[in-house]
Amino acid sequence: MMWAAALSLCSMLSGAWISATQAQAALAPDLSMTQMAQMFQDFMRQFNKTYQSQEETKHRFKVFIHNLEVSHALQASELGTAQYGVTRFSDLTEDEFAETYGMSRRSTAPPVKRADWHFLGEVPPSRSQSCDWRKAGAITEVKDQGKCRSCWAFAAVSNIEALWNIHQHVHRNLSVQEIIDCSYNKTGCQGGHTWDGFLSVFKSGGLSSRTLYPYVGKNQPCQKYRKRSVTRIDGYQILPRDERYIASIVASQGPVTAQLNMKILQSYQNGIIQRPAKDCNPNYLDHVGLIVGFNEGKSRRGSRTGPYWVIQNSWGEHWGEKGYFRLHRGTNACGIAMYAATATVKDSATKKPMSCPAI
Known part of the structure; x- marks a missing residue:
């Protein structure tokens, strides 16, 4: 009963x-x-x-x-402005939360040769005080990974979708399930890395639409569709562990994926997270989100929030700040700068890429 x-x-x-x-x-x-x-x-x-x-x-x-x-x-x-309390995960033990929604392994160096990478080259420090790609309409809707440990695949797909919006002015709804099923390491719902997904998309010639290859939230054999329409990428890059450089890429190129320690997200409701390092080990990375913007956190009417990242999660719109959370920027909070990565998409031949609006 x-x-x-x-x-x-x-x-x-x-x-x-x-x-x-x-x-x-x-x-x-x-x-x-x-x-x-x-x-x-x-x-x-x-x-x-x-x-x-x-x-x-x-x-x-x-x-x-x-x-x-x-x-x-x-x-x-709490050292920042974050609020903690009842969330959709409040009936799960810490181990259950980690085993259901986190990745099954710690992050390691990308298992690919340098020749497989497409480097963005020298990027000057960003002069932007803030950036929010949501305001440009570049970010697709928040999605829910369910109980498949596929945050890495959702972040990779959302990154590619955003870059096509920004650089090609073309809206895409792409298949997360294809990355889960067809990535070379076959980890799927057991967790993975965004560069696993990027490498799969790059080597296979592109990614199918979400409609053709819908999300089922479990491992299944890779489907080979004939005459499918695909969305390609030109390469991908693992970014330096420098939050100023990462901010420059976000402002000039578009959102980037980032791995982090998700432990404190179980109780997160809203606000800017700033924790002592002992509470959010930057060397244990078990989750992936998409950095869609940042802010310097300048004083307003006598208050100061401090610099922060704006990050899209894959736990649905009824978690956090309508599916997003904010994290202190500049101190490698929760390991956010350890393995930032992004696909690369060339600019349109006829239109300039979008510019990132201020928050």
Whole structure:
């Protein structure tokens, strides 16, 4: 029997594994067991959560309370403006979250020869104080990877789509599933690197449309479609670990993919994330997003936010800031500068590439 979100948790959890005193000790002192049970019931309703049994419901309630405690600790130690609290992932343990939505391996150096790369050459430091490609209409909609660990493929495809908008003035809706199925290392829903996807697209001659090759969110054999219309790239580049250079590429060329440590994103709601390095190890990279803009964070009316990146995620529009999050820029926060990468697309022969609007 499925337990609906409307189930009265207050009564069901009465006398369960945890006492109100224990719960209050773990979280803010003004939250009672009744209040936390109501929060959990609201969470289930908001995110359409159902569980297989009373035991599973009680277990998820226990996890939920622990994650409230984690959010409370993150909020107390936040150095930026980020807000932490209840999200769609609040009933998952840290291990479950990592195993379901993160990549299965740490990042390594790109396993390709230099000859396979297309370098952008010398790029002068950006003079732009801010940049937001969303305002130019260059960014396709936020997507949801589901329980396939395919953030790397979504970021690669969104990067290519944006570059075609910017440099060719052509809108593209491309296939994430084709990259998952056809990349040379065959990791698919177990995780991968964006350069795996770029290399696959470059060597295969292009990428199919999303309509021809739709997303199913699981590994399947690579499909070979005859006479398909493809979207090509001219190469790709792994960027230097220099956030000023990365900002220059974003401002002058377009969005770039970046790997990062996703641990704190489980509880992220909004704002600019700035964590002590111990809370977000820059050497453990298990997620990929698309950097679509940045800001210097100049003072406004006496307040200052500090410099930050604007990053598109692949967890749907009902997470974070309508599918995006902001991350402190300039200190390699959460490893954001370690493995930034981008495809390259030539400019149109008849039109100048788009310019990036200010935030």
